[in-house]
Amino acid sequence: MEESRNYLKNFVDVSVEIFGNLSVVDIKGEWKQAFFKGVSENSPSQYLLDNSEADTILQLVVVDHQAVINTFLQRWNNTFSAWKDGSSDVSESNVMSLQNVRTLGDTFMDNTKTVKDKGFSSVFQYFGYVMEEYKKSVQEAKPEEGICAKVRIRITQDLVLTRDAFQARLEIENGEEGSLEKIDVDIIITRTGGNGSLENDLFSIGQPVLEGISDVSGTGTLATGVKGSADWLIVAYKGAAVDEDVNYDVGGTLSYFVGEKEFNVPLLPDTITVKPNPSLTLGLLP
Incomplete structure (x- = not known):
């Protein structure tokens, strides 16, 4: 990974x-x-x-x-x-x-x-393959020593119209003896069933609202025994679904330090369905 x-x-x-x-x-x-x-x-x-x-x-x-x-x-x-x-x-x-x-x-x-x-057409396809393999095995795998908890991105709704917003939430519970340092989160949006190419440009990703975590851009900390969360408001541009419904996986990566040791955790994605906005469609009719 x-x-x-x-x-x-x-x-x-x-x-x-x-x-x-x-x-x-x-x-x-x-x-x-x-x-x-x-x-x-x-x-x-x-x-x-x-x-x-x-x-x-x-x-x-x-x-x-x-x-x-x-x-x-x-x-x-x-x-x-x-x-x-x-x-x-x-x-x-x-x-x-x-x-x-x-x-x-x-x-x-x-x-x-x-x-x-290795038989892959691009670094995107390779990343998508690794993520899929991780998702298949994560339920059976034993937690890696030093990993604080299983984390994932959770979408608070199932579908959204283009030009409308939805919320993505990340929750972390620090079960370590020391605080998590240098917390860094990268949001990655890909098309469900696609080749793993980034589709972040089809969405506006707002600044996160934080609770318990001081920052998620490389300088954040989370104290021992504390639960933290980050909420992003994400808006789907009209190009995210022009003529038909499109499913997207919203996931990413989390990295942090415990002492001098760095850990990297993939954020299991959640799926959002983006639907064309009827008002935009009507505006294109003659």
Whole structure:
């Protein structure tokens, strides 16, 4: 499980370094073809995008995602302008680090080769396989020494319309002799029965409401014998279910330290059914 989690984390890291926002990865449409055409050697500005090319790309993106894509296009131009001037590692927030891109990219290529050697098509399929195997065995498996308790994400409802919100709740009970430190939770949303690809970009995941836990982004603590919880309000964008009902698994990973030892626990997913919003459908009718 740890190996597959590290592979997925590396993909997230390299994607964030390149795109500035992980959601860019899964924004579908013809804008990607227009982007690659715009940054080809044969384009008027070659690797840089001129205003006309950027406008063409944005016209191929649905309104909900235009701001995110526009920020990425600016990041691309900022980066190649900086590299052209001989600055490969700059401190500006919306510029890629050449060193990070190379290091993370090489690691991603190595990870991809490793999982393909194991018979999987991608790191996503490998992660999905490991999660499924874990779910099959978790009821029979003995708790790993040092693991505080079995944890999972619980959805408080069965279905939701696009543009509406649902709640995901995580509960932890610390049965250790010491406090849990450096608590970090990553929410992972995938399509039920899919290939394991991240679908987080189809949802808006709000900041968690915490009880008993001080934080869930890497600095949190949970005292001995205390029960803690985190509640996320999640909104399904209209792209989550356009024409028909779609089931999604909402799970993730939990990591924490007890003393100097780190533990990583997969959060068993719960399922939510997303239905197309009738009001949006009616708005598209002639």
